[in-house]
Amino acid sequence: xxxxxxxxxxxxxxxxxxxxxxxxxxxxxxxxxxxxxxxxxxxxxxxxxxxxxxxxxxxxxxxxxxxxxxxxxxxxxxxxxxxxxxxxxxxxxxxxxxxxxxxxxxxxxxxxxxxxxxxxxxxxxxxxxxxxxxxxxxxxxxxxxxxxxxxxxxxxxxxxxxxxxxxxxxxxxxxxxxxxxxxxxxxxxxxxxxxxxxxxx
Amino acid sequence: xxxxxxxxxxxxxxxxxxxxxxxxxxxxxxxxxxxxxxxxxxxxxxxxxxxxxxxxxxxxxxxxxxxxxxxxxxxxxxxxxxxxxxxxxxxxxxxxxxxxxxxxxxxxxxxxxxxxxxxxxxxxxxxxxxxxxxxxxxxxxxxxxxxxxxxxxxxxxxxxxxxxxxxxxxxxxxxxxxxxxxxxxxxxxxxxxxxxxxxxxxxxxxxxxxxxxxxxxxxxxxxxxxxxxxxxxxxxxxxxxxxxxxxxxxxxxxxxxxxxxxxxxxxxxxxxxxxxxxxxxxxxxxxxxxxxxxxxxxxxxxxxxxxxxxxxxxxxxxxxxxxxxxxxxxxxxxxxxxxxxxxxxxxxxxxxxxxxxxxxxxxxxxxxxxxxxxxxxxxxxxxxxxxxxxxxxxxxxxxx
Numbered sequence: 159x160x161x162x163x164x165x166x167x168x169x170x171x172x173x174x175x176x177x178x179x180x181x182x183x184x185x186x187x188x189x190x191x192x193x194x195x196x197x198x199x200x201x202x203x204x205x206x207x208x209x210x211x212x213x214x215x216x217x218x219x220x221x222x223x224x225x226x227x228x229x230x231x232x233x234x235x236x237x238x239x240x241x242x243x244x245x246x247x248x249x250x251x252x253x254x255x256x257x258x259x260x261x262x263x264x265x266x267x268x269x270x271x272x273x274x275x276x277x278x279x280x281x282x283x284x285x286x287x288x289x290x291x292x293x294x295x296x297x298x299x300x301x302x303x304x305x306x307x308x309x310x311x312x313x314x315x316x317x318x319x320x321x322x323x324x325x326x327x328x329x330x331x332x333x334x335x336x337x338x339x340x341x342x343x344x345x346x347x348x349x350x351x352x353x354x355x356x357x358x359x
Numbered sequence: 360x361x362x363x364x365x366x367x368x369x370x371x372x373x374x375x376x377x378x379x380x381x382x383x384x385x386x387x388x389x390x391x392x393x394x395x396x397x398x399x400x401x402x403x404x405x406x407x408x409x410x411x412x413x414x415x416x417x418x419x420x421x422x423x424x425x426x427x428x429x430x431x432x433x434x435x436x437x438x439x440x441x442x443x444x445x446x447x448x449x450x451x452x453x454x455x456x457x458x459x460x461x462x463x464x465x466x467x468x469x470x471x472x473x474x475x476x477x478x479x480x481x482x483x484x485x486x487x488x489x490x491x492x493x494x495x496x497x498x499x500x501x502x503x504x505x506x507x508x509x510x511x512x513x514x515x516x517x518x519x520x521x522x523x524x525x526x527x528x529x530x531x532x533x534x535x536x537x538x539x540x541x542x543x544x545x546x547x548x549x550x551x552x553x554x555x556x557x558x559x560x561x562x563x564x565x566x567x568x569x570x571x572x573x574x575x576x577x578x579x580x581x582x583x584x585x586x587x588x589x590x591x592x593x594x595x596x597x598x599x600x601x602x603x604x605x606x607x608x609x610x611x612x613x614x615x616x617x618x619x620x621x622x623x624x625x626x627x628x629x630x631x632x633x634x635x636x637x638x639x640x641x642x643x644x645x646x647x648x649x650x651x652x653x654x655x656x657x658x659x660x661x662x663x664x665x666x667x668x669x670x671x672x673x674x675x676x677x678x679x680x681x682x683x684x685x686x687x688x689x690x691x692x693x694x695x696x697x698x699x700x701x702x703x704x705x706x707x708x709x710x711x712x713x714x715x716x717x718x719x720x721x722x723x724x725x726x727x728x729x730x731x732x733x734x735x736x737x738x739x740x741x742x743x744x745x746x747x748x749x750x751x752x753x754x755x756x757x758x759x
Contacts, residue, residue: 173578
């Protein structure tokens with residue numbers, strides 16, 4: 159299922175939630191709103207894209223706990239926290255848990271929209287990187303155990319001769335492995351190969 | 360502070376008695392004991408001396424000489440005049456003019472020229488040795504109280520600082536609660552109106568959506584107003600902790616708390632009659648808060664530059680319809696007619712840095728006690744705030 163980038167607003171205050179959604183829509187963004195953390199946890203899927211705007215103080219589960227639950231489920235959409243009053247320890251914890259921002263209510267609408275745009279861009283970038291990583295993982299799975307060994311040594315900067323000695327095979331065989339794995343991984347050059355392998359780590 | 364002074368006085372008397380006993384023994388084994396006693400008394404923080412009827416110093420310790428800033432030789436065998444303090448000499452002479460058997464005399468003297476100012480409490484104790492037919496002597500005990508004064512001032516300062524902090528804490532809590540509760544509707548109103556503006560400016564809007572948004576925004580403004588009303592009700596209903604109130608004692612305490620502030624403003628606080636023939640029941644802390652606020656306001660209402668009387672008075676009388684009436688009157692500027700209607704409104708203040716919650720809270724507290732808080736200008740200038748609190752019987756009847 160394909161999702162359009164969406165601003166997910168989680169706030170237990172109906173008026174605040176609806177008003178914020180309207181503000182985001184006025185900026186041309188699509189929105190989804192949730193009145194409780196549980197409601198969001200039920201609806202959210204890891205394939206969703208966009209960002210999450212979260213009230214830090216909600217009954218049941220507070221915003222920080224929700225953020226942690228999302229991380230456990232590997233939902234990586236960037237989170238912007240909203241808070242009614244400056245709470246330094248909470249802000250610190252939120253940022254340590256990877257929040258994009260921590261805004262105090264009442265906020266400046268321009269500032270909030272700017273931060274949401276930034277979060278969406280960051281989310282898109284993360285999504286893109288993740289897609290690349292997933293693709294690379296799939297390609298790596300096609301390698302034979304021997305090819306994987308060769309790959310590790312190539313990336314470690316060994317020469318064909320050194321690799322042949324270490325794996326007790328001929329230099330000619332190393333050449334064959336190298337050509338095959340380059341093809342399977344769709345790498346154009348050695349530097350391309352190194353970048354791919356390191357990027358997928 | 361009173362306890363400290365009582366302790367000090369007790370200590371003084373004890374020292375005198377010890378000294379007197381020591382002195383009696385001195386007669387028996389004079390030479391040996393004299394040195395021993397000197398060593399002992401020289402280490403006391405009190406100045407001690409004995410004088411004969413002729414006023415000559417028979418004995419004195421180091422602290423005594425030090426206090427008058429004299430060397431031993433300058434005092435030895437000299438009369439009290441040598442101390443160079445007129446009040447001291449004249450008090451001494453007044454004592455020995457009689458038959459030297461009257462009660463001890465205690466007074467305070469000041470040492471001029473010193474910086475900071477030095478004050479001493481002097482006790483002159485007449486003493487007639489029992490075993491000796493000899494003439495009576497006078498024991499003088501001099502204790503430096505300038506240090507005590509410093510301690511007292513420091514304690515006063517700390518007390519009023521504490522009261523200030525307590526007051527600020529109450530205000531701070533209130534303000535934080537208010538800020539938090541008002542934040543939600545304000546955020547919603549701001550988002551609705553900003554979103555509406557954006558949509559209208561971009562030309563892409565539907566009137567139904569805008570109408571919804573504006574209706575919601577105005578509902579949120581009403582919600583904010585409800586919060587303010589709710590806050591006033593919240594303050595009104597806190598009848599916990601009501602007990603019979605010892606009003607004279609409470610007033611004494613509050614006056615002590617504002618004394619520092621009063622001194623800083625050069626204002627004298629006069630505690631008038633405290634009639635409490637009618638028992639009242641109240642939350643002590645709340646009433647203390649009210650009196651504290653009213654007294655502080657009264658002190659601050661007296662202009663710094665004014666040349667007139669600088670007085671604040673607090674008086675308690677039996678109220679006409681039962682209960683008590685506490686009046687806090689100041690000789691300040693009073694208030695402008697027209698302002699009196701708003702004096703008790705929240706966020707109304709005539710002070711430059713006032714938050715305008717003080718009198719509003721005061722009235723709410725007093726009304727929660729079934730009382731009334733009123734303000735009037737005095738005929739002779741200044742203003743008077745009157746708290747009327749009902750008598751206990753009425754209170755019980757009310758709650759039944």
